[in-house]
Amino acid sequence: MSMDLSKISEILVAGKVDELKKQTEEAVNSGTNAADILNQGLLPGMDTVGQNWKDGDMFMPEVLRCAKGMSGAMEIIRPHLSEADMGNAGKLVIGTVAGDLHDIGKDLAGMMFEGAGYKVINIGIDQPNEAFVEAVKEHKPSVLGMSALLTTTMPRMGEVINSLKEAGIRDEVAVIIGGAPVTKEYAEEIGADLYAPNAGSAVDITSKYLDSQK
Numbered sequence: 080m081s082m083d084l085s086k087i088s089e090i091l092v093a094g095k096v097d098e099l100k101k102q103t104e105e106a107v108n109s110g111t112n113a114a115d116i117l118n119q120g121l122l123p124g125m126d127t128v129g130q131n132w133k134d135g136d137m138f139m140p141e142v143l144r145c146a147k148g149m150s151g152a153m154e155i156i157r158p159h160l161s162e163a164d165m166g167n168a169g170k171l172v173i174g175t176v177a178g179d180l181h182d183i184g185k186d187l188a189g190m191m192f193e194g195a196g197y198k199v200i201n202i203g204i205d206q207p208n209e210a211f212v213e214a215v216k217e218h219k220p221s222v223l224g225m226s227a228l229l230t231t232t233m234p235r236m237g238e239v240i241n242s243l244k245e246a247g248i249r250d251e252v253a254v255i256i257g258g259a260p261v262t263k264e265y266a267e268e269i270g271a272d273l274y275a276p277n278a279g280s281a282v283d284i285t286s287k288y289l290d291s292q293k
C-alpha cells in the first residue's frame with residue numbers, strides 16, 4: 080500500500096520535525112517505496128523551503144527546523160534506499176576549513192544539497208587541508224564545498240585548491256566556497272569555481288554549473 084506523499088511535503092515545509100518522522104516511518108512500514116518518499120515527498124518539500132527562503136517568505140530558524148526534519152526523515156529512509164536512489168544530482172564533499180569551528184552554515188548548505196538529491200559527505204569542522212584532498216580522492220565527488228566564517232581561516236580554502244592542483248585532481252572536481260566573510264571576488268582570486276552567498280543559492284549555482292559542464 081502506498082500513501083499520499085504530498086502530505087510528507089506539507090509536514091516538512093511546516094517544520095513539524097516529530098510528525099515528519101512519524102509519517103515517514105508510517106510510509107516505510109506501509110510498504111511505500113523509499114525512493115518515492117524521497118522524490119515525491121521530501122525533495123519537493125525541500126524545494127519549497129528553498130524557494131520560500133529565497134523569496135524571503137521563510138526565516139533562518141524555520142529553515143533550520145525544516146532541514147532538521149529532512150535529516151530525521153533521511154535517517155529513516157536511508158537504509159531502504161539503494162545507491163542508485165541517492166546522489167542522482169551529484170556527490171558533494173563538504174567541510175569547514177582548519178582552525179574554524181563554525182558549522183551551522185556549512186551543515187545548512189549540506190542539508191540543502193541533500194534535499195536537492197545530492198549524496199553529501201560532510202567531513203565536519205576544523206578539517207586540515209589534507210583531509211579535503213583525501214576526501215576528494217576517496218569519494219570522487221562532483222563538487223567540493225568549503226566553508227569559512229573567520230577572516231583568519233579563509234586562506235585555507237586557497238591552500239586546499241593548491242593542494243588539489245599538486246595532487247593532480249583539481250580538474251576532477253568543482254569547488255564551491257561560502258561563509259559570511261567570503262565573497263565572489265575572493266572565490267575568483269583563489270581559483271574556486273563557484274561562490275554562493277547562502278545555502279539555498281549554493282544548490283542552484285552548483286547544479287547550473289554542473290549542467291553547463293556536461
Ligand code: B1M
Nearest residue numbers: 179180181182183184224225226229230257258259277278
Ligand atoms: Co563565531 N564569529 N567565533 N562563533 N560566530 C562570527 C563568524 C563573527 C562574525 C562574530 C563577530 O565578531 N561579529 C566573528 C568572525 C569575525 C571575522 O573573522 N570576520 C566570530 C569570531 C571572532 C569567533 C571566535 C574567534 C570568538 C572567540 O572565541 N573570540 C571563535 C572562533 C572559534 C573558531 O572557529 N576557531 C568563535 C566561536 C563561535 C561559536 C563556537 C561560539 C559559535 C559557532 C557555533 C557553531 O557553528 N556550531 C559562533 C557563532 C554562532 C558565530 C555567529 C554569531 C553566527 C554564525 C552562524 O552560525 N550564522 C557569527 C556572527 C555572524 O555571522 N553574524 C560569528 C548562521 C549561519 C546559517 O550563517 O555560517 O554565515 P553562516 O552561513 C550562511 C552563509 O555564509 C552561507 O550559507 C549559510 C546560510 O545561508 N554558507 C555557505 C556558509 N557556508 C557555506 C558553504 C557553501 C555555500 C554557502 O558552499 C560550500
